Amino acid sequence: MGETDLDTTVLTHGVAEQTATTGDIERCIEELRINGYALAPSGLEESELAQARDVLDKVYAQQAEEVGGEDNLRLMKDANIARAVCAYDPLMLKIATLPVILEVAAAFLRQYCVLMSHNGILNQPGRDHYQFTWHRDLNYQHYTSSRPLALSALLAVDPFDEVTGGTYVLPGTHLFEAFPSEDFVRNHQKVVKCPPGTIIFFDAMLYHRTGKNNSNDVRRAVNHIITPPMLRQQYNFKEIFAQRGVEVEDPKVRDYLGFEYEIPKSVKDWREGKIEAARAARARQP
DSSP: OOGGGOOOOOOOSSOOOOOOOOSHHHHHHHHHHHTSEEEEEOOOOHHHHHHHHHHHHHHHHHHHHHTTSHHHHHHTTOTTEEESGGGTOHHHHHHHTOHHHHHHHHHHHOSOOEEEEEEEEEEOTTOOOGGGSOBOSSTTOOOOOSSOSOEEEEEESSOBSTTTTOEEEOTTGGGSSSOOOHHHHHHHOEEEOBOTTEEEEEETTSOEEEOOOOSSSOEEEEEEEEEOSTTSOSSOHHHHHHHTTOOOOOHHHHHHTTGGGOOOSSHHHHHHHHHHHHHHHHHHOO
16 A cells, blocks of 8 residues: 555544644644644745745845854854844744744743744755754753743745755654664654745754755745743843942852853854854864
8 A cells, every 4th residue: 555545544442532633723733742843834925935035145145244254154153044034124023923933832832932043044055054963953952841842933935855955853852852873863764845935843852954955056944943931031140240330250150140141132243252262162173
C-alpha cells in the first residue's frame, strides 16, 4: 500500500479519553504538543511576500554597513541574519503581529507573552550558515517542562524544499532533555516543505536546523521567538544603583545583579559587543 493509499479511518479499542479539536488553532496546538511542530497559512498576499523579500535584503545590507561590512558579521558568526526587522518596516511589524501568530502563541503558552526575538534569515545559495547545525531556539537548555517555555514561528518568504533548504526537524525531541544519538538523527530527521506564505510553528525546545540551499536564489524567512516574560528582571538594578550613587566593584556581585547583561539599545550595539568579543578570542589564539 502506497503512502497515498493509507487508510484514514480512525477506530479505537479501550480508549477512555481523546483530545477533541474544533478548528485550525486547536489542530496546531495538538500537533505542537505531540510532534513539536505544525504548519499554518499566514494569510499574506503574494505582493506582500515580494515586498518582504526586498525589505529583508535592504535591512540586512543596512545592518552590515553599520558594523563595517559583512566580513565583521562573518567574524561574529552572524552573517545572513537581519535582526529586529519589525522595527525597520511597517510590513515587518504586520508580520510580527499576524493574527494567526498571536492566536497560536496565546493558546500554546497559555499566559501573557512577549516577542523575544524577530529576525530575518537569508539562506544564501552555496554558503554555510551557522543554523545548518542542529539547535534549539533556547540554546544550551537541557531540560523539559510540563508547559512550553517558548514558541517559534518561522514564516517562509520563499519556497521551502529539499533544493532551497527546507527546515529540518526531529519530531518529539522537545519532550526529552538530551540531543538524540546520531543514528536517531539520521533515521528520523524530517524536512518540512511548504510554499511561501506558510508559517512553521514549533516548540522552541524542538531540535531543528536549516537545510542547505542548492538553488540559485536566496531562501528567505522571518523567525519569531515568543516567550512568557518570567525570567526578566523586575528592576534595572544597574540603573537604580547608579541613581543612588552606589558603586559595586565585586565582579561576581555585578554579574549577580545583572550589571553586565544590560539589554542592548540597538542591533548595532549588540553586534559591536559580539565583534569585540570575537576579535578578543581571535587574539588569544596561538
